[in-house]
Amino acid sequence: MLRNFLKNFQDIMFVEKISMEKAFLQKIDPRIKLFAFTFLIITTIFSNSIISLFPLLIVLILFPFFSNIPFKFFFFRTSIFIPIFAAIISLPLPFITPGNILASFNLNGFFIIITLNGIIKAINFVFKIWICVAALTLLILTTSFSKIINALQFFKIPKLFILMVALTYRFIFLFIDEAYRMILAKEARTIKKQKKIEIMKNIGSIISNLFIRAYERGERVYLAMKSRGYSKDSNLKIEVGTHKNDYIFLFIIIISCVISLYITFLSIGGIS
């Protein structure tokens, strides 16, 4: 079960072939893409109503169609983990937010009230999270990792942070593979059905072993980097190119963000 999870996790999280496609978003300069999606996320944070989120939602739903991204895959990827987690976090909101009462219950003297404002606030919160996750997912799916690194360098993100991100990306595959091999080796020697407590024990020992291996590999990688002249001033050098569609893309994002902000400031959304 665990090995299936690891393999599927790797397949779902790191689909690089999509970034190799020659479609609309894939052709956009990574620096412009990074800037635009960051701007979109900031706009999302400032929006105070569901209506103000609509322009952003439309843009994010339309982009996958023009970028050869299977929508089902995109929806699945953006709707698991974080948005579901956000939905769980926002569960108390309908009960604790003051506003128009939609329903009330009396449970042995305890009055439970559900408000319309609370439900809208919860939905708003989940949508906001989904938009942020979708924007980042689109960025990752349509941009090769080296180009994202390059864009981060362009925006003067600290070198150490960039190097850490690059190394994490490089070695996450290695560790998933290593964990996968360890689990396979464990399964190969597991004959009778194990009790849950035994499974948990095994997983614990695999994880601790993986940490030790990670530490040892970290040491070896550092030595390999040092031998090739790595210092704190070292930089990863990558070339990027620009495309004519860049401005169209930027225009679409800015327009949708401006509309969203306009709606927010006019408070057309009403209930926030």
Added chain:
Amino acid sequence: MLAIQINNVKFVYPNGNVALKNINIEIEKGERVALLGPNGAGKSTLLMLIHGLFMPTEGSIKVFGIPVNKENFSKIKSKIGMVFQDPNDQLFCPTLWEDITFGPYNLGLPDDEVIKRGKNALKIMGLNGYEQKPPHHLSIGEKKKAAIATIISMNPEILMLDEPTANLDPKTRNELINYIKKICDEQDITLIIASHDINFIPLIAEKAYILKQGEIIAQGKIVDLFSNTKLLIEAGLEPPLITYFFQLLNQHIFDCPIMPLPLTIEEALNKIREQLKNKH
């Protein structure tokens, strides 16, 4: 001119494990030397010490007359290129091109020179077209070649390879040996190979040091060392099959023993031809 001079080196790991002791080595510029020994003999540690990645507990090491110490580390690393045993340790960038240009950029070379060296390294190692490939998409053989390319692009005067043929299938192994030979032939490079797989050593190196439990137990020309199968077995090594086979032929078949023992198939063929010629 001496490329490497090691005097009475001892190295103790922080956990108290004595990895090397009484190490004395002299390697001339342009020489091709093998460090042979079983697992745990101290070969990799010795390479780390030569590079300056570890500092000896006792003794001294000089590279082209420059003492290996923290002050000279930049000078040393511009002269020595080291290929690690596991290519996954060496390839840490998102794409192969970035990995290949990482070293030259750190040497402070201008962009056009870096690109020239990067392209040349790819060509030498037969990796043209792999520039944008992420290292995790490469096979183990390609990773090994890529790891060597990352060092070739730095134009080192000394090339150190740690177990270059480990985990390779015969075809890839032969390919890699040919690439290493090509590098040595085309560039005036000093080569140090650490390995316990000694079948390919006669094809590349002319001199060897045999290590056992952190000490040098024998040194000399490959032809002399490999003829002494007893020594190799005592050191925990397996003699080259062809050499071992000829030793058995000498003992049981040939009236007039063939000496020195052949180290490669070609040498063996020549020796048999000579033997047959003499008989007739």
